[in-house]
Amino acid sequence: MSIRSGLFKLLGLCLLAGVLVAGIMFPVVGAAGVISNQASETVESMSSSLADEPPPLVTTLTDREGKPFATLYEQYRIPTTSDQISEAMKWAIISVEDRRFYDHHGVDWKGTLRAAISNSSGGDMQGASTLTQQYVKNYLINVTYRGDELGQQKAQEASLARKLKEARIAIQLETKMTKEEILTGYLNVVEFSRQIYGVGAAAQAYFGTTAAELNVPQSALLAAMVNNPAVLDPWNNPEKAKERRNFVLDKMVENRKLAKEDAEKFKEEPLGVLPGGPDKPASTCVSADPAFGFFCQYVEDHLVEDLGMDKDDLYTGGYVIRTTMDRKATLEAKKAAEEEVRKDEPNVANTLSVIKPGKDSHEVVALVANKDYGTDSAAGQTVYGLPYEVFNVTGAGSSFKIFTAAAAMEQKKYGIFDTVPVPNFHVSPVFNWGGEHCPTRPSGVRTYCVSNASDGADTSMSLQDALAKSPNTTFVILEEETGMGPVVEMASKLGLRKTMASRPADGRQPDPDHEKPEYSMSQKEFYGPNELAPNGRGMFTLGASPVSGLELANVAATIMSGGVWCSPTPVLEVNDRAGKPFPVKEPECEQVVPEELANTLAVGLSKDTQPGGTAASAAAAAGWDRPMIGKTGTTQFQGSAAFVGATPQLAAAAMVFRPDIPYGGLSYGGPGNVHATANGNMFGGMTPAQTWFRAMKPIMADLPPEPLPQPDPAYTKMR
Template sequence: MRTRDGLFKMLGLCLLAGVLVAGLLFPIVGAAGVISNQASDTVESMSSDLADVPPPLVTTVTDSAGNPIATLYEQYRIPTAPEEISDAMKWALISVEDRRFYEHHGVDWKGTIRAAVSNTSGGDTQGASTLTQQYVKNYLINVIYRNDQLGQQKAQEVSVARKLKEARIAIQLETKLSKEQILAGYLNVVEFSRRIFGVGAAAQAYFNTTADKLTVTQSALLAGMVNNPAVYDPWNNPEKATERRNWVLDKMVENLKLSREDAERLKAEPLGVVPDGPSKPAANCIGAGPENGFFCQYVEDYLLSHGMDKEELYTGGYTIRTTMDQRANHEAKRSAEEQVSKTQDNVANTLSLVRPGKKRHEVVALAANKDYGTDASQGQTVYALPSSTANVTGAGSSYKMFTAAAILEQRKYGIYDRVQVPGSYVSRVFMGGGESCPYVGQGTRAYCVSNAGSYPGSMTLQQALATSPNTAFVILEEQAGMKAVVDMAYKLGMRATMTSNAATGGPVDRSADNQQVSQSQREYFGPSERSPGKGSFTLGVSPTNGLELANVAATIMSGGVWCPPTPIAQITDRNGAAVPIEEKPCEQVVPEGLANSMAVGMSEDDKPGGTAAAAAAAANWTRPMIGKTGTTQNNGSAAFIGATPQLAGAAMVFRPDHPNGGLIDGGPGNVYATDGTYGNMFGGKTPARTWFGAMTKILEGEPALPLPPAHPRYERVR
């Protein structure tokens, strides 16, 4: 039996040797037979993949000045050119992985046959792969099949067929690339544990240095890791890592790249890695930090909604220069947190700022009292509070500006015409009032509304915008017609808001039984065959997106030109080429004269008698501006929209976790949610203080620009 076993082993060696020699002849005479044909076809396909599929790189997000604020990646990799890698790193790797690297042409046949004999005869398992072959294998595993477990398994299976494919590609690479390019290619693609890929990233993560400055001991540690990164991880297994590093130093001695005396001295040195794990940036917007994270999240959401795939975003190596003004974002965050503590349970205070313009509306700042992060106990959240439809209870009377704009468009009133202001009003146009409202038909009640304070019987539309009587705007809403009012909200900027459902601000679910969920807000509040519309719309009772509310102010200050709010200044790819993003074009949504007249109509809110006067006075505000406050039922949420010619913004305070209930404003830093349906919050309190607190600092040193004059067509029509 032993003789027979020996014969079978000898036969196997002969066959294997023949196959390997055939592999050597592939480039010259081509493949022969079924196995050779399959190998050749696969090689061509894989060679194409190696050329066409670039390695994943880190995408960098910057502020408007180009300062990095975050990195997005699947694999932490810093591309490194051959001349940017220290000689010590190159020789450490060659000494331990492929001593004859500069002698062979992609495949070390001497080593391959020796390993085959050892493996087949039952000796120690040997790989015998050259660095070129390992480059091929690692490229397949870490790049082409990085998200394909089966492909990764095939790329490293122990088989003659796989070795032949690998050898063929290695030989082809050697005809196209220099040795230095292959060596650098390998060192850019291999993993050094913990999703750290390539020597550039490893140098930074392990030693806080660059690849060109790697010392002999640092290089030996990294070169020893590529064989089994998890086992030789210096933080988890420092003893094994040290033993492996010292073994590499011995190999460098054998390869005549290090003296024995130096090797023994270097073995006594500590590993020298950074303490407490690798030094690498966060792989997502958490890395932007508590202050800038909300803006980074908006950038990601924006790009994904504009056609970029998430994998592409996280692997493409893009540089994304945003429109975020670092100073403005800081002041917005400071002001929001000054009003409401970040750890205050169930209270969000947000501020979104947009720069007006007739060609672009650039988002300048997105801030909240909450920090951006994953630790809720420390007042952190990853919910996009300032840029999503997070406030589900509404922005209150700030929506009255849509009614005013609609009535101006129809020229039924001008900003200086007087409107009726009864103490209470019963609308027989709008239905759905409470039990105190009279019936207007079988089972149908009228819509009743009253004012929160005492008002004269009539006032100008400008005064009504500043003092916000409910009855006046429900009457105006009747006269304008609900379709005109709802359409005006959409035109001026509430695009995503008005196309979301009216219950949660989420996507419309046409299959839902609940009408608020199955219809968009535009449909739900607008007229239909069965209803003239819902009169509560002008009181701002529906889910609201704070960024879009800020963009409404920007549209008014841009002469009626709506542009999509954008966080993108420029995107370049890994090669520095510009990457276009298809954004919706700007639109002249209302006549410029109407928009300018609306600006004048909204210019009294910060003056004595206006709902934001106290907040403006406390901030020593003196600039011309537009403004509108809003408060919802039970004082559970409130908003302030305001703008100067340079900058527009919206501040909102609301209950993000448990919406139903009230908010108590006890002054800056003393705002909290109540257990019941009561509160004392108003738009002129926390939201207005937040807006003025940020804007006074942001505009410091800027000229106090005047508002545009009203157009006579919209001043008086009665």
């Protein structure tokens, strides 16, 4: 090397050293001082975040008894304190990543200058980082810029500017935290591959142990992995992982934390990780227990979509959410749904939604389907919210007659013991339809015609008997007398809130710009009086429109709660990562109909399970002997069916339907025969009712029978 080139290199090193020193110092003079002060504020803010803000944690969902059944997270992490981490783990990471950790004040100047020189000639600067600096970088990548790809790139780019900023934060950090706090913070934030972060989670996932129990070879492997978690994954790349682990053992010997003979012995040992991959909990509802997946997803949807909780906060906040789910009831309901309809039955969903009535809350007890919650459709899995979303697009049939009866009672048109007409065929003078065999009015508009499922000898009966025997003509006539506005409003009041806000075509949100009314209107608008149908649409009472099974169950819960509607809730309490209550504000309960009306309507619905009622056979087969309310429903061509029922203690709705047919699919879906384990099909009094009783009898086995409320004379006889 010439004297001249040597002088230039010396000059370059001096300038570089000056840049490093100047970059880390905090000048406060003139314009440069203003810029530096702004940078210092950023450094101060970041160092404060590292010192005070914890990283993402796992949110746990428990049943009502406090037993976990699902977890939600982006980063699997088990927080550990310093005394919960073995000395072997601490010295393994120090020996391989920052041997002078206890000697420097955040930056290893010797290593930094050496790396800077290497970088100036095209080398890599990464080897210069202290554990404090690595803590800064890992925190920025895994916490601050989590989900921000550009921010993560900037936090690890090989540039002098980034290195200077990182060094300044590290120096500042060491004025706020002790060495043990920094080491513990680093070991809690660093990544170990496969969504596993922090030594606590790594110890459990890799070895089935705790951070406190990690031995030397286990600690060496985990310390090895932080260098490149993906490349050194011990299940995918065991040879590379072992090579790096042994390198860490050598570094522990160099650092006088391990005897050489012990290191050589440990090198011969296998990696010792759990066979088949890491042991870690499910990260989403999809990978939770299939029996509990629908409930898990409903909790998430309710908190985020209904109550406005931030989804990212839900997945990272480390909450413990005690839900309303009854484990026994859920397992019994799941068993019943599968026994009535096999989970691999093509395109047939059998659901059951269970709610606890009450005047202060309506707690969701169980949400199940014959399908498992998951992504493998060939195995009978689905991620559709079958038991709770507005997903049964072909309807719940005659169960909607509940709303017509309630509206007629509210207007004092009929009481439950009043006589109602029961013609076998009826041509409506009010509603338009244009169906087969319907005459045309002088105006050219086709009339709406309706007939009963079968001809009967009775030309009249009490409203109570009509609710049990379900003649179609009767309830269309009641709609004519009551008006469609009050009927569709009653459906919404009693519980079909999201259902009535959805569009009649497919249960999705209305598209105001769509040319077809069934896509542009909500069900409430479509079936109530509107410009296209001034008197409304009378087929509403026959229940051929999309409906939520959970909301249908809540209708029964509202009736059994004395006419008090409450939003179905799956949450009892939420505690944050510190164990403190996190506020969850549910909508206020509402007295939607007079208590006297609700109690009398309950009596009016009490004969469906008795001889002559449409659910009588299913009730008798199950040996059911409790007082209850009930209503079956079957849509045209048996494309879907439902049974909604309740005792004073529990309300539930069972529905069987085809989840994968488009609007209008009934016309080519064919009759809904179900090749089930049990001998049932898509009639409300069969598969749905059989599912209901098969589940509810064991669920309620330990609850004493309770009587229905007494009817009020104001709503029994009005004529």
